[in-house]
Amino acid sequence: MKRMTITAGTRAGFSAELRRGEKSAATVEKYLRYARRFSSELCGAELTKDAVIAYKARVAERYTAAGANGMIAAVNSLLVYLGRADLRVSPLKVQRRLFSPPERELNRGEFERLVAVTERGGDARLSLALRTMFATGIRVGELRFVTVEAARGGRTEIRLKGKIRELFLQPKLCKLLLGYAKRRGIASGSVFVTRSGKPIDRFAVWRGMKRLGRLAGVAAAKVFPHNLRHLFARIFYAKIPNLAALADVMGHSDVNTTRIYTASSGAELRRQLDSLRLIL
Numbered sequence: 001m002k003r004m005t006i007t008a009g010t011r012a013g014f015s016a017e018l019r020r021g022e023k024s025a026a027t028v029e030k031y032l033r034y035a036r037r038f039s040s041e042l043c044g045a046e047l048t049k050d051a052v053i054a055y056k057a058r059v060a061e062r063y064t065a066a067g068a069n070g071m072i073a074a075v076n077s078l079l080v081y082l083g084r085a086d087l088r089v090s091p092l093k094v095q096r097r098l099f100s101p102p103e104r105e106l107n108r109g110e111f112e113r114l115v116a117v118t119e120r121g122g123d124a125r126l127s128l129a130l131r132t133m134f135a136t137g138i139r140v141g142e143l144r145f146v147t148v149e150a151a152r153g154g155r156t157e158i159r160l161k162g163k164i165r166e167l168f169l170q171p172k173l174c175k176l177l178l179g180y181a182k183r184r185g186i187a188s189g190s191v192f193v194t195r196s197g198k199p200i201d202r203f204a205v206w207r208g209m210k211r212l213g214r215l216a217g218v219a220a221a222k223v224f225p226h227n228l229r230h231l232f233a234r235i236f237y238a239k240i241p242n243l244a245a246l247a248d249v250m251g252h253s254d255v256n257t258t259r260i261y262t263a264s265s266g267a268e269l270r271r272q273l274d275s276l277r278l279i280l
Contacts, residue, residue, distance in 0.1 A: 010082075011032055011035070011036075013081065014031070014032065014035060014077075014078060014081050015028055015032060017081050018031055018077065022161055022162055024141065024160070024161065025141075026141060026202065030070070030074065031073075031074040031077060031078070034070070034071045034074035034075065035074055035075070035078045037071070038055060038071075038074075038075050038078065041055060041058070042055070047082075047084065047087065048087070049086070049087050049089075052075065052079070052087050052088075052089050053089055055075065056068075056072055056089045056092075059071045059072070060092055065092050065094045066094075068092055069091040069092055069094070072089060072091050072092070073091065075089075076088040076089065103219065103221050103222075104221050104222055104227070105222065105230075106218070106222040106223070106227045106228070106230070106231050107231070108231065108235070110216070110218045110222065111130070111134060111228070111231060113216040113217070113218060114130060114209070114212045114213065114216050114218060114223070115127055115130055115131065116216070117212050117215045117216045118130065118212060121215075123208065124180060124183075125180070125192065125200070126205065126208045126209075126212075128176060128177065128180050128191075128192075129143060129192055129200070129205055130209070130228065131173065131176065132146055132173060132177070132192075133225060133228040133229065133232075134228045134231060134232055135169075135170060135173050135232070136167055136169065136173075136232070137228075137229050137232035137233060137236070137249055137250050138158065138167070138229070139160075139225075139226070139229060140202045140205050140206075140225035140226070141160070141202055142158050142160060143190075143192045143199070143200065143205075144190045144192065144199040145157065145158050145159065145190075146169075146177065146190065146191050146192060147188070147189055147190050147191060148177075148178070148181050148186060148187065148188050148189065148191060149188060149189075150169060151169060151173075151174045151177035151178045151181070151191065152174070152178065154168060154169050154171065154174055155167060155168050155169060156169060158251060160251070163251060163253070165248065165249075165251045167249065177191050202225065205225050206224060206225055209223050209224060209225060210223055210224075229250070229261065230261050233246060233250065233258070233261035233262055234261070234262060236249070237261075237262040243255050243258055243259065243262070246258050246261075246262070
């Protein structure tokens, strides 16, 4: 049996294989991190099915189901790359969550507090990035597709993971984008760029949001870029209860993925249950 060691060469080869599979840069970075963790936990032990099953059990105990399944998916991909697809394990089976966890649910009032802090602090780029993600439901990595040309035309084309979707940009948002671009001397291309002209880094947005959360008094567990996508989905679905339409806007191939984003809060579910008057 082979012993498990992730060398620099293995990391480079695995990274290249993931990129050939059209994984995003964020996914490649995450899978490499989980692969290193898997190697470290095995401590050079033999690479067997029992060892992989034991690793699955450990991460299932330590992390949320979603987190554990992310690690399992990374390890399964690594095993395929190593030519040991026979050692893959199945993900944890998780029933669809009926409501979103309140400790992670960002509400509109909290979002407005975050934006207010950016306005007072003068961070115009971060403020506009938050407004754009909230208004469109795009991922932080998709901000690069919000261009001056898109703002002028009122629509943008998102190209990611072999999929293309078109989104409308609201007139008020277009006005904000064009005003910002003019002040920054951005005549064409992506609106959200660094001083050197490169697209802003998703980690920069994440760090900026964490700083805002502390200043605005919003719980750290709620303050991360992807949570704006969840907030957009909940507001959209409350006004337009069409799951298929929301899936198209968000770029989901499977509406079951979209369902995750539309889960009501626990408090809302309690109110709905109370309204049924089931207790005599």
